[in-house]
Amino acid sequence: MHSNVLVLGLGNTLLADDGAGVHVIRRLASDPATPPWLHAVDGGTMGFRLTSLLSGASDVLVVDAAELLAPPGTIRLLDAKAMAAQGRRTSAHEAGLADLLSLARLENFTPRHLAVLAIQPEVITWRESLSDSVAKAVTPACAMVNATASAWRRAA
Numbered sequence: 001m002h003s004n005v006l007v008l009g010l011g012n013t014l015l016a017d018d019g020a021g022v023h024v025i026r027r028l029a030s031d032p033a034t035p036p037w038l039h040a041v042d043g044g045t046m047g048f049r050l051t052s053l054l055s056g057a058s059d060v061l062v063v064d065a066a067e068l069l070a071p072p073g074t075i076r077l078l079d080a081k082a083m084a085a086q087g088r089r090t091s092a093h094e095a096g097l098a099d100l101l102s103l104a105r106l107e108n109f110t111p112r113h114l115a116v117l118a119i120q121p122e123v124i125t126w127r128e129s130l131s132d133s134v135a136k137a138v139t140p141a142c143a144m145v146n147a148t149a150s151a152w153r154r155a156a
Contacts, residue, residue: 005149006057008043008050010064017072017121017134021063024117024141031142038149051103059113059152061145065121065134072122073133075141077148079115113152117144 009025011018021043028040039057043050054060068074076082119141122131130138 004037004039004057005059005061005152006053007038007040007061007063007145007149008053009041010043010045010062012045014126014128016123016125016127016129017119017131018065018124019128020065020119020121020130020134020137020141023130023135023138024063024119024145027138027142028145033146034142035146035149037153038146051107054111055107055109057109058111058156059149060111061113061115061117061148063117063141063145064119065124066116066118068118068120070120071133072120072131073137074120075137075144076118077115077144078118112156115148117141117148 007025007028009021009023011021011023013019013022025040025042028034028038034040041050041053043062066076066078068076070076119134119137122133129135
């Protein structure tokens with residue numbers, strides 16, 4: 001039986017490229033081609049209020065700006081093994097995400113699939129718009145979200 005896939009966009013849209021994850025979620029929410037089983041949620045700057053969302057999901061894809069040591073606008077899909085292999089924090093929200101996931105596990109949260117779609121920022125400063133390189137990454141990031149979520153559902 002298939003279940004909904006939770007796509008959680010993180011970031012602060014007042015800090016330019018830090019809001020990349022939220023911009024991807026907004027695009028997914030407004031795109032009629034987004035599958036109805038894909039539950040796109042603006043997680044903003046997070047908080048433990050998201051625990052109930054996580055604990056009710058079997059597949060979770062987090063979208064966030066992250067330091068990938070790559071050109072601005074680079075997109076990478078990182079599963080738990082890939083994040084651990086990097087050996088360093090990649091996202092400003094990673095510590096909060098780890099705490100949130102730990103709290104959700106206490107409520108028996110055991111996702112089949114969990115990954116982060118990371119986008120390399122160019123600039124993090126007080127500005128509501130994305131840099132050109134990250135703005136250009138939003139459409140391909142949405143395509144990667146849809147492809148990843150579809151693959152997860154086929155594997156279920």
